[in-house]
Amino acid sequence: MIHNHTSIPALEKRYRANLINSLGGFKSLVLIGTRHESGAENLATFSSLFHLGADPALCGIIVRPTQPGINTLHNIQQQKQYTINHVRPAFYREAHQCSAKYLPGESEFEATGLHPYYVNSIHAPFVEESHIRFACETEKIIPIELNETTLVIGRIIYVEVPDEWVGADGFIDLEKANTVTCSGLDSYHTTSRLARLSYAKPDRPVTDLP
Amino acid sequence: MIHNHTSIPALEKRYRANLINSLGGFKSLVLIGTRHESGAENLATFSSLFHLGADPALCGIIVRPTQPGINTLHNIQQQKQYTINHVRPAFYREAHQCSAKYLPGESEFEATGLHPYYVNSIHAPFVEESHIRFACETEKIIPIELNETTLVIGRIIYVEVPDEWVGADGFIDLEKANTVTCSGLDSYHTTSRLARLSYAKPDRPVTDLP
Numbered sequence A, B: 001m002i003h004n005h006t007s008i009p010a011l012e013k014r015y016r017a018n019l020i021n022s023l024g025g026f027k028s029l030v031l032i033g034t035r036h037e038s039g040a041e042n043l044a045t046f047s048s049l050f051h052l053g054a055d056p057a058l059c060g061i062i063v064r065p066t067q068p069g070i071n072t073l074h075n076i077q078q079q080k081q082y083t084i085n086h087v088r089p090a091f092y093r094e095a096h097q098c099s100a101k102y103l104p105g106e107s108e109f110e111a112t113g114l115h116p117y118y119v120n121s122i123h124a125p126f127v128e129e130s131h132i133r134f135a136c137e138t139e140k141i142i143p144i145e146l147n148e149t150t151l152v153i154g155r156i157i158y159v160e161v162p163d164e165w166v167g168a169d170g171f172i173d174l175e176k177a178n179t180v181t182c183s184g185l186d187s188y189h190t191t192s193r194l195a196r197l198s199y200a201k202p203d204r205p206v207t208d209l210p
Helices: A013-023 A069-079 A089-097 A108-112 B013-023 B069-079 B089-097 B108-112
Strands: A002-004 A030-035 A041-046 A050-054 A057-063 A081-086 A133-144 A149-160 A181-183 A187-196 B002-004 B030-035 B041-046 B050-054 B057-063 B081-086 B133-144 B149-160 B181-183 B187-196
Touching: A013 B050, A013 B057, A013 B149, A030 A069, A041 A069, A041 A108, A050 B013, A050 B057, A057 A069, A057 A133, A057 B013, A057 B050, A069 A081, A069 A133, A069 A149, A089 A108, A089 A187, A133 B133, A149 B013, B030 B069, B041 B069, B041 B108, B057 B069, B057 B133, B069 B081, B069 B133, B069 B149, B089 B108, B089 B187
Parallel strands: none
Antiparallel strands: A002 B149, A030 A041, A030 A081, A050 A057, A057 A149, A081 A133, A133 A149, A149 B002, A181 A187, A187 B187, B030 B041, B030 B081, B050 B057, B057 B149, B081 B133, B133 B149, B181 B187
């Protein structure tokens, strides 16, 4: 199958959505927890999380104008904090359900049975069922005028990972933690490690890390 | 393990790099092919690719100032085109090797044995060994001043996927295609599907897609 700059825009809308969403490879799957100024809790499915830097610790997400994330964006703008929660096989269906278009004020926690969980100093809700979770402070909001999406850059201000999955070098074994990855708009996957590889240098072949 | 806004910046540099790079979950792993105005070919490992929209078809990557991607950024700015190539288990070690800091002008294709491949109208090199590949036209370059990275937004102008992996609905079965995902700075994984789930609606439970 080959498409080019003239045939891509001519594809049927739903077909193109599936194709282009699959094309980028496997994606991070997370639930983003926020709180409205009224106290109402919101939980939204995201697959656009990306790493921006470790020093300072920054990450980005893309919020689309037409998704339930419109609540997420409002809350992120107003409250300046949000949580990011990994998904495990035990609740990936509930995570997918959080992408449904609930009315403003309806809580995805109540609708799916996932439980909000709070820690000191973070006023946005975490997901109790999630084992790897962190929180961000809103650092910068950049409108992407090309397609009316919004890039939200957050500074990581809280990290919680069970000790058993954190190596001496800081690496988190997401596979042992059973973190789920996703592809396309609706496909969910667990993983099998090929290897960890040594730091690459021009003058020598890479080797497997233990 | 718990860290907060004061302990995160105080972590040992390499430990923090591993931790924060793992924290975002599984990532898309791709090789980005570009060409210098002199004709020299460049191939760089990226794990920051994210979906921006399907109509128009847009995706984003983050280019760091200190990585070999500095060549990639130059080429993307000058030549306005770049290719994005999925990685299979057969050559994930070569893909990792492309993250080594080669001198400007040294070709990662030559260094790793991967083969450049050209199609009409795209002047940047694809990876012959890759089975799912696409090309972008540079649409917008946004400096992220917070940490001197750069967001490159590309419009997808060419897509090539073997028919056997594309469903009637446009979904690409990346798992059948053996596309590799990565975590942290150096860990590579294949996947096992849990399920594809039906479009989520507030008033009904999700079901498995066939």
